[in-house]
Amino acid sequence: MRAVVCHQGELGVREVKVPQPGKGEVLLRVRRAGICGSDLHARLHGDETADVAAAVGYDAFMRSEQSVILGHEFVGEVVAYGPKCRKKWAPGTAVVSLPMVRHGSGPHLTGLSEHAPGAYAEFVIASEDMTMEVPQGVSLDAAALTEPLAVAYHAVRRGAPGRRDVAVVIGCGPIGLAVILMLKATGVRTVIASDLSAGRRDLARRVGADIVLDPTVDSPWEQVVEQGRYLSRVSDLFTAAFDGMRTLRRIPLVPWAKVFHLADKLGATPKGPVVFECVGVPGMIEHVTTGAPLRSRIVVVGVCMESDAFRPAMAINKELELRFVFGYDPAEFHDTLAMIADGDVDVRPLVTAVIGLDGVAAAFDALGSAEHHAKVLIDPAGEVSTL
Incomplete structure (x- = not known):
């Protein structure tokens, strides 16, 4: 399959093997993948982040000398299942997934680890337990913005x-x-x-x-x-304290300290x-x-x-x-997909371009200064190569 590979800060389209789903995993055909600001940063500053990630207990974050397929925002279609799957969705079903897989007992961040190739590719692996079906009526572009x-x-x-x-x-x-x-x-x-x-x-x-x-x-x-x-000024805060005390201390039998505590509890301070x-x-x-x-x-x-x-x-x-803040939990991911499906959030203004794999490297360079762009999506089957 074709995929965009990051190595030493350079992006290039390569032919790589189609990943094979393991236990509890699903193989997806990527329909859309989003270019995230984290991807832009990781391309150039991944080593620093890897050091921090290792210090907090995750030692598999991408490093510059590795060859990594980026892409952690994606929507895809079910192609095949690995062993021990429930096989809930028929082939061709559109799904989204939290971007993480588990090999043995070790978790890996999809698209940000050499051990979990991402969605800047024709196919990507997802954890069946972390995958959710895209509701009817939700476009591929909108579904890709769930993450x-x-x-x-x-x-x-x-x-x-x-x-x-x-x-x-x-x-x-x-x-x-x-x-x-x-x-x-x-x-x-x-x-x-x-x-x-x-x-x-x-x-x-x-x-x-x-x-x-x-x-x-x-x-x-x-x-x-x-x-x-x-x-905006500390002196204003001090003045408010003086004014409050001046008023309260002149009211007989008023327990001024309790009033202060009550005011703080009610959000009046x-x-x-x-x-x-x-x-x-x-x-x-x-x-x-x-x-x-x-x-x-x-x-x-x-x-x-x-x-x-x-x-x-x-x-x-x-x-x-x-x-x-960092990331989200599975319930928040689920609720976000529901909000998109219900029309509580209109994501259409966010998508400003859809490009093919051949345009990813140029898009990374352009997004540093392309002030008219918000979310650029990748369609691995698409041919558009410029923003």
Whole structure:
């Protein structure tokens, strides 16, 4: 079969053997595979990430000297089963799958490990237990976005914004746009999106962002403070404490400490917005912690595979909350597919191009600066080779 192989940071189309499904595995004919920002990063910075992955207990992440078939976002058709399968789906059934397989007791990340070739190919192996049928009426393009939308859904759930909270999305690439979709699908009323690219700002509007900004012209942090509920200066927090105490201490028989505790429990004390950092390059955590209002909850979604630095004292003095997210669980993946099928999220604006295998290397080079693109899909049977 034909497949796009990454070796020493170079991508090339090669003829490789069709993978054979093992115990509990399904062979799929790939119909669409998405190019993920993680793939772009792994191509150039896989060794650094492999070192980190090994430190946390996964020693099979791709390294530059290996030959790896990328691709962990995919939809395919059932072709054949390995031993010990339930064989629930007839050949030709469209399915999606969590991108992980297990050889013996060892798990491997599909498309990010030499031991689990990915979907930039004509065929890919999936775990039957992790595979789900695509509901009727869901297009191949939409089904292929189940995985990145599940990442966004997990990030939104971990960020836990309330409906009345303001959510700020920094970076409107594919994952930022997916976060916007999920924020609106879960009922968040006000979403502020910020991106340097006019094309991506337009996409942010199309997927539901309420306020869209060019950060070189307007500050998203000033826009948040203008909502009237958030504080940007520590002195304002101190002033609120003085004003509150002045009022409470002058009311006879009022247990002021209990009132303070009750106000905090009810959410009446000053808090910040929920910020989603969706860029994933060095310097962004420092940028967000410096700009965000006091007591913001910051969810780091963008995958930065390089070393980075920020000032902890800035986050401490502003009492910021940092949450880092990774992946999703099987239930979130299932729920995301259902949301796509039910029309709760409209993923159509995200797909900006579909290319063949021969166009993948050029697409990787172009996506570093192609500001009008969001999600580029690969059709292994397609012939389009340029964006």
